[in-house]
Amino acid sequence: MATVTYLEAIRQALWDEMEQDPRVFMLGQDIGTYGGAFRVTAGFLDHFGPGRIVDTPISESAMIGAAIGAAMMGMLPVVEMQFIDFISCAFNQIINFAAPNHYRWGQQVPIVVRGPSGGNVHGSAYHSQNPESYFHHTPGLKIVAPGTVADAYGLLRSAIQDPNPVLYFEHKYLYRRLKDELPSGDGLVPIGQARLAREGRDLSVITYGAMLQVALEAAGRLEAEGIDLEVLDLRTIKPLDQEAILATVRKTSRVIVLTEEQTTGSVAGEVAARISQDAFEWLDGPVHRLCCPDTPVPYSPTLEEAYLPNVDKLAAKVRELASY
Amino acid sequence: MKTGKAWGPLHPETETTERLAKTGLPAKRQLELYHFMKLTRMVEGRLGNLYRQGKVVGGLYSSLGQEATAVGSAYALEAQDVMGPLIRNLGSMLVRGVQPREVMMQYMAKSDSPTGGKDGNTHFGDLKRGLVAPISMLGAVIPVMAGVALAGKMQGKDLVALTYIGDGGTSTGDFHEGLNLAAVLNVPFVLIAENNGWAYSTPTSRQMRVRNIATRAAAYGIPGEIVDGNDVLAVYEVTKKAVERARAGGGPTLIESKTFRMKGHAEHDDAGYVPKEQFEEWKQKDPIERFERHLLGNGLATQEDLQAVTARIDAQLNQEVDFALASPMPPAERAFEGVYA
Numbered sequence: 001m002a003t004v005t006y007l008e009a010i011r012q013a014l015w016d017e018m019e020q021d022p023r024v025f026m027l028g029q030d031i032g033t034y035g036g037a038f039r040v041t042a043g044f045l046d047h048f049g050p051g052r053i054v055d056t057p058i059s060e061s062a063m064i065g066a067a068i069g070a071a072m073m074g075m076l077p078v079v080e081m082q083f084i085d086f087i088s089c090a091f092n093q094i095i096n097f098a099a100p101n102h103y104r105w106g107q108q109v110p111i112v113v114r115g116p117s118g119g120n121v122h123g124s125a126y127h128s129q130n131p132e133s134y135f136h137h138t139p140g141l142k143i144v145a146p147g148t149v150a151d152a153y154g155l156l157r158s159a160i161q162d163p164n165p166v167l168y169f170e171h172k173y174l175y176r177r178l179k180d181e182l183p184s185g186d187g188l189v190p191i192g193q194a195r196l197a198r199e200g201r202d203l204s205v206i207t208y209g210a211m212l213q214v215a216l217e218a219a220g221r222l223e224a225e226g227i228d229l230e231v232l233d234l235r236t237i238k239p240l241d242q243e244a245i246l247a248t249v250r251k252t253s254r255v256i257v258l259t260e261e262q263t264t265g266s267v268a269g270e271v272a273a274r275i276s277q278d279a280f281e282w283l284d285g286p287v288h289r290l291c292c293p294d295t296p297v298p299y300s301p302t303l304e305e306a307y308l309p310n311v312d313k314l315a316a317k318v319r320e321l322a323s324y
Numbered sequence: 325m326k327t328g329k330a331w332g333p334l335h336p337e338t339e340t341t342e343r344l345a346k347t348g349l350p351a352k353r354q355l356e357l358y359h360f361m362k363l364t365r366m367v368e369g370r371l372g373n374l375y376r377q378g379k380v381v382g383g384l385y386s387s388l389g390q391e392a393t394a395v396g397s398a399y400a401l402e403a404q405d406v407m408g409p410l411i412r413n414l415g416s417m418l419v420r421g422v423q424p425r426e427v428m429m430q431y432m433a434k435s436d437s438p439t440g441g442k443d444g445n446t447h448f449g450d451l452k453r454g455l456v457a458p459i460s461m462l463g464a465v466i467p468v469m470a471g472v473a474l475a476g477k478m479q480g481k482d483l484v485a486l487t488y489i490g491d492g493g494t495s496t497g498d499f500h501e502g503l504n505l506a507a508v509l510n511v512p513f514v515l516i517a518e519n520n521g522w523a524y525s526t527p528t529s530r531q532m533r534v535r536n537i538a539t540r541a542a543a544y545g546i547p548g549e550i551v552d553g554n555d556v557l558a559v560y561e562v563t564k565k566a567v568e569r570a571r572a573g574g575g576p577t578l579i580e581s582k583t584f585r586m587k588g589h590a591e592h593d594d595a596g597y598v599p600k601e602q603f604e605e606w607k608q609k610d611p612i613e614r615f616e617r618h619l620l621g622n623g624l625a626t627q628e629d630l631q632a633v634t635a636r637i638d639a640q641l642n643q644e645v646d647f648a649l650a651s652p653m654p655p656a657e658r659a660f661e662g663v664y665a
Binding site: 025051052054056057059061062063064065066067068069070071072073074075077092093096097101102103104105106107108109110139140142163164 | 406438439442443447448449450451456457459460461464466467468469470471472473474475476478479485497498501502504505508509662663664665
């Protein structure tokens, strides 16, 4: 079977869902004729027409608001944020309209908001963000962040079919760097289930998104030093897979939570808190959050390298914790 | 507004005349309009009693003086149309078939309220009756209803989406984004801006420098209409025209309804910041009393007919209040249910 890129997997998932279900349509900026800033929707306008590929003004709040209204009417809208950083412009619609709607009056809001997140491409402060923690706090939302080609495909299809508002954070660093085969069949990946990406004995790295690749590369390097890493890919960051998190902690007793967010108030912090509360007696060392410093994302490559977690930083932290 | 007085004439564009707008509505349907306006006022009267008895657990909001805008506009919709009422649109909800007990139980946070006690006041919806629940952040409903209109168009449903905004709410980003999106997508959407003079304690002059909200329609390339919001027939007719235009593919309309908020922002607010003269002036323009004079003066109803409407509503509301009071408070475990669909 031919391999596809992570970006092509996203495109294929959108394509397959739109082919399969006439309720699915897309709203976004420059997604029609231009095919999207990253060409995720290239060819969609010709095939599906302007009735289902809806180019919008630069109005993130109205785009997501309109998606909410259409979803309540039985449609399945997918909204593209040109860069996920701009999702903050629609914060109110997501956290106050979409998220509590089912709880408040029983009306489901099956929208998907997706877009390129993450750094390491020198996008600077407004084209590199990982905004998941802003939304992680809000009841009613689901959040997924695929770190593999198969998950990019399967989580997006599941997100579109889910009756709740789902934020789908794809990582732009992986767009064309990650290549793999697409799964056979419908390839659906259940929301809410983590995946053990690598089995190991000595120490667990709990992660998601582009940091999964960092963890796997570090694991290969540390194997030569006799340290056997276990890597848990969360895949869904809301709701968290509590059982999978506790299971890996019980197995290795040492944990690093590796994410590409600023440290304070991060999803990593929530994972660490759950481990401290629910698996304290299994631990042989402090739960460490390896995240970004509490600064905006810097532009210059030397600064961004200092900012982002990487294989060297992870390996150093693993060695430190392994000998704790 | 540069006038000699601190207040001055609030809405000179719609100086009220005793004569109401021309309408093709027969007497029977005009009496129905009267019923819904009177029902709105009397339901709010009962809610005020329940509030003073300590039965309303949160704030209480009134549409006193604005009943004609809510009722007249909702009355112009068809069954398949969808509406997003705001806090001063109880009348619209009643026209759409909401029962007084539902609203009473909402305010009293009862187990049998439409939201089961999870939300209060008029914050509930029911798409089977074409009602979308609002959120408290003003303006947010506008893009959502534009999306309802977009979906209706995609689904070939021949529906029109209508919602409201206050003069204060026009200052939000979503007012602009939502109306602009609706305009460029040319969806069947009607927005009624209720200019009632005050946003909580802030006069309209602190929300905008334009005199008429309706002139803003030009910025979106859509029609802007001004209507006397205390004339139920005028509101009905102008909304009907906009709804028909939208249904025919003509796109959105912005309607500015000139009216006045006869109470404070909510029940706790005595509106001491509103000049007494404004209340006195608008008392003369009361939409229900004007409509009564119209019905009587034109031989469309007798004094007995109107008294019968009031008596019927009064009897109905006795039952509605009893029903609402009898509902228990929700069970505690419900607090944890229904976060996800």
